[in-house]
Amino acid sequence: MPSFGNNPALALYRNLEVEKGEDTDVKATRGLLARGQANKVRKEMDVQQPSVRVAKHMSIIRRKRDEINNGRA
C-alpha cells in the first residue's frame, strides 16, 4: 500500500473495516420473560472495540454520503 509522506490517515482509512460497523438485524423477542438479544448482539458485533465503534459511526456517515451522491447522479 502506498504511503504518501508521513500522513497515516490514508492507511488508517483503508485498514478500518467499515463492514464490521454495518447494522445487523436484531430479532425481536416474543415472550415477556424471554432474554433480551441486546447483549448477544453486542458481543457478536464486538462493540467493546473502539475501532468497531468508529467503523459504526463511519458507516452511518458513509451511507449519508452515498445518499447525497446518488441523489445527484
Add this chain to the structure above:
Amino acid sequence: MAELNQPLLDAPIAGQHMVSELGGRPWQQAPQYTTVDEAIEYYLDRMSSEEFTDQLVDVLEMDVPVTTLANTIQMAGVMDGKHSIDVGMLVMPLLMEMIMLVGDMADVKYDSGMENPNKGKTRDTMIESIRTKLEREIDAKEGMLFSENTSDEEQEEEETTDVEIEDEEPKGLMARRD
C-alpha cells in the same frame, strides 16, 4: 518579494522546547477526552458548526487533500490536550468521512488524497532499468564485434606465417640445398 528575504526574528531559538517546565504544555497534561466516544462527540459538535463548515469548504476548494486536513485537525486536538495521540489515530478515519460529507453536501470537487499522485507518471526507476538494459545490450554487441574482428585478424596472421615458412629459402653460402 523583498519581505521573503527578511530574516525570521520571531522563530524559536534552538532548544527552546526544552526550557518550558514539564507539564507546562497542554499535551503534557492528562487529555480532556479519554475515550474514542468522547472524542467523536467533541469533533462532531465542532464540525457541525456553520463557521467550521464554511472554513472547511473554503479549504477544500483550495485543493487541500482530505487526508492532510484530517491529520491536521487531529494533531491540533492532541496539541490542545483534548485527546491522546492514540485516540486521535482511531478517530482520524471518521474525521475524513466527516470532511468528505461536508464536501459532498456543499457540492465541492475535493481531493480525497487517496489517489497516488505519481499515477500515470513515468517512474524514475523504470527509466533507470531500461537504461541499464540498453547499456548491457550495447556492451554485448560491441563485445561480439570485437571478438569477430580479433578472430579474423588472428586467422590472417596464422595464414601469412604459414606462407612465409613455406616460401623461406636458405640464403647462406654454407646452407644445405636439397
